[in-house]
Amino acid sequence: MDLSDRITIEPGKCGGRPCIRGLRIRVKDILSLLAAGASHQELLEDYPDLEEADILAALSYAAVQHDHVILRAA
DSSP states (O other): OOGGGGEEOOTTSGGGOOEETTSSOBHHHHHHHHHTTOOHHHHHHHOTTOOHHHHHHHHHHHHHHTOOOOOOOO
């Protein structure tokens, strides 16, 4: 499974926000927990359905979402 295949968006689930593999675990939740200092191991223990590749997919998804050109006026 490609990392990008692990991120799903369904209109009726979590308000249409990006989730992990159709579960009700939002990408934002994973990123927020990591930013707060949670380790990958802690996330895996707290969310039994979560896999290491899901965490990596969330990080990859965030990187792609923020990779856009910023145009500045000359």
